[in-house]
Amino acid sequence: MSSKHIKINSKVVKLIINVFKEYKPLTFLLLFIIIGTIGFSLATPQVLKYIIDDYLTVGGKSLLFPSLLYFATIVLLGIFNFGKEGVITIFGQKIIRKIKEEMMIKLEKIPIGYLSTNESGSIVSRFSNDVEAVGSLFTSGIVSMFVDAFKIIGIVISIWIFSYKLGILVLFIIPVVYFLTRKFQKKMLNAQRLYRVLTAKVNNHIPESINNIQMIKSFAKEEYMEDKYVNYLDESYEAMDKINFYDSIFSPIILVLRAVVIAIVVILSSDHLSFLGISIGTVAAAIELINNIFTPIENLGMELQNIQQSIAGIYRIDQFLNEKEETKKNVDFTYEKIINNNLNIELNNVNFYYEEGENILENICLSIKYKESVTFAGRTGAGKTTLFKLILGLLEPSSGSATLSNVKVSEIPNYEKRKIFGYVEQSFSFIKGSVGEQISLKDEKISKEDIENAMKFVGLHDYIITLEEGYDTFASHHLFSQGQRQLLSIARAIVTSPPIMLLDEITANLDSETEEKIISVLKSASSERTVLSISHRLSSVLTCDRIIKLENKSIVM
Structure with missing residues (x-):
């Protein structure tokens, strides 16, 4: 560069x-x-x-x-x-x-x-x-x-x-030392880069072996993994040997070159030759200056x-x-202003791509009325989650528009969106904090009472109060089962009492008993709300007003 x-x-x-x-x-x-x-x-x-x-x-x-x-x-x-x-x-x-x-x-x-x-x-x-x-x-x-x-x-x-004669000698020395230094530095730098790459392979091999130990033993790949590790070690040692070699010979070469230059200065300044015609003090000063010039030349490279x-x-x-x-958020688009309108969701000729020429969605036209329940179905990769993110305003259409109450969703401030949308994802993401903070996300406007009511609604309150510090217990993965994490996700979504719920394939990884419990909670949460849900399987959807199928980047009528 x-x-x-x-x-x-x-x-x-x-x-x-x-x-x-x-x-x-x-x-x-x-x-x-x-x-x-x-x-x-x-x-x-x-x-x-x-x-x-x-x-x-x-x-x-x-x-x-x-x-x-x-x-x-x-x-x-x-x-x-x-x-x-x-x-x-x-x-x-x-x-x-x-x-x-x-x-x-x-x-x-x-x-x-x-x-x-x-x-x-x-x-x-x-x-x-x-x-x-x-x-x-x-x-x-x-x-x-x-x-x-x-x-x-x-x-x-x-x-x-x-002495101008001594000056000419020094001018000759500078490029020699510089190019010699650069040559060694480049070789050493390449060796160090190779060593870092190989060291990373050695370090990565250990956790890779631990994480896949069951597979390794099941398929009798122990010897293969051992040989691979030994090869990485051998290659890294060879790279380190190169570094040590260049490091060990560079300093002596510079010292010898420095000694030769100083010897030349002393010889040329001797009474026998008297070539430079300078005093003893000048010779001493020149030697010190020549000593000093090597370090900055080495540093320059x-x-x-x-x-x-x-x-x-x-x-x-x-x-x-x-x-x-x-898109810049419009502070005038407040929760109060939007909630007083019809809360209809409109997608008009929406196209979306991450990379131009590779559309994820094409010509999506969709109208969802307030309190309507809609399920989106389709194969994996059909664009259902992308469609949800467009409705939430997390993504902006490449062309067309996504609006709520005739307002572009992408222009609504994020802190207002949380009051409007409750988004339940496929997996629950923990933040660093207490159990209560997993629900409030450290929003000071959400009270402890709001958190407890949300947890009572999903049926986790009785379990939380049995923890050592109740809602103030530091949250960690081992405290909650897969089903409980999904209930936490629902509690996080409904704690602000949003009028619109979006459910993204939330029962995909649950057993049938836990799935029934989650669906029961969702049915209660869905009353008097607009509910949008995603499902791969038409047989597993919640009771809904209509099913919209996505196929080949478009809505299938």
Whole structure:
């Protein structure tokens, strides 16, 4: 990913710029520290030259002042380096927080259809890996590269002032060290990536074996799984050996190269050759500068790599932040305003697709009157659940309209929808909280009395009060059977007394006895309400006014 992908209208770049504008004192402090770091890294060799030429070679002078001066420059350089790392880290964390906040705001506005066409792992990766990569743009990227680049420039200028011949030698060394470093870094990076992939395979093999242990034993696949695990281990060890090899030979090569360069400088500066024509102090200063130039050259390679990864992260986050948002909610469409109308549901020429050209539903025209009971039947994948989500306004039609009381459902605020619709899904999703909070979903407008009434209605109240802390017991899966979870789902749906109920194949995974109990509860909940239900089997539907069959993406009349 090249820098050309970072456009001037990049939302991530704008967020980063806003962070620097928001924390102006910290920004000026960072600039001051960078200047100080570069300045003192160049000043130390100059002080060393001053001590040798003006004190050690002359003799008879007190070394107290120059030694204190040299000590002071080293201490100040350490302080500025420490300050640089600290301020860069602070900026990196502030940038990460700002981007994550903006991404979470965006996530709340993205249509649910986006989540259907993008894997959750990919979305999580943008919140974690990509954001961290952008944060590293400052912690180990552009600022560090800026400092190292100016250090190199400063060192070259300093050496050139000492001797232009020595300067030419250094200019020859820089590209050699850089390309050698980049070569090793690329090989090491590839080896590390391979090792991470293989380590993931090793780690995934354990839970895979545990989760499928019954199948493995039933089909006598123990030896196969063992061999597979051993192969993964062998491959990961080979990858680690490559990493260790590159790591072990790189440092000695650089040390040898550094020693050769220093030896050349000493030889060319000797009295016998006197090729460079510089003093002993200048030679010492030049040696220290040459020592210092290797580290920033090595750092530049990794910093460029981090910047490239950061640019890729910025591009992916920009893609996310530029995703289409769901229809803006109209605050005027309140529960009270809608409930006073006819509450008829209308779908007019509705077409829907996740990917253009691959329709899920086509030309759906449907009118459902208030308090009517309708069952949707059809094979798996016919589009029944998608139709429910269109009626709920969770999805928007690709064309056509879905309305309630002549109002587009997608424009009704979500907090008003919960008062209107009671949606019972195929499975119950637990949230972190108490049993009571599973029903209220931590909505403060829903009272404890409302929760208890809903639980009494579905027949779970007597069981809940036997729990250690009653409704305040921390909810976990093991407390409830499959049938009880379905009753919890019904209680969650009816706790706000909604006038419309939607039941999505809720008896599909239940035994006949539990199914009868659920249907009995639903019959009571269905009185004086519009009830829409989904069933694969026409024989298992609730008593209803009509049955609508979906087939080949359309309603079969």
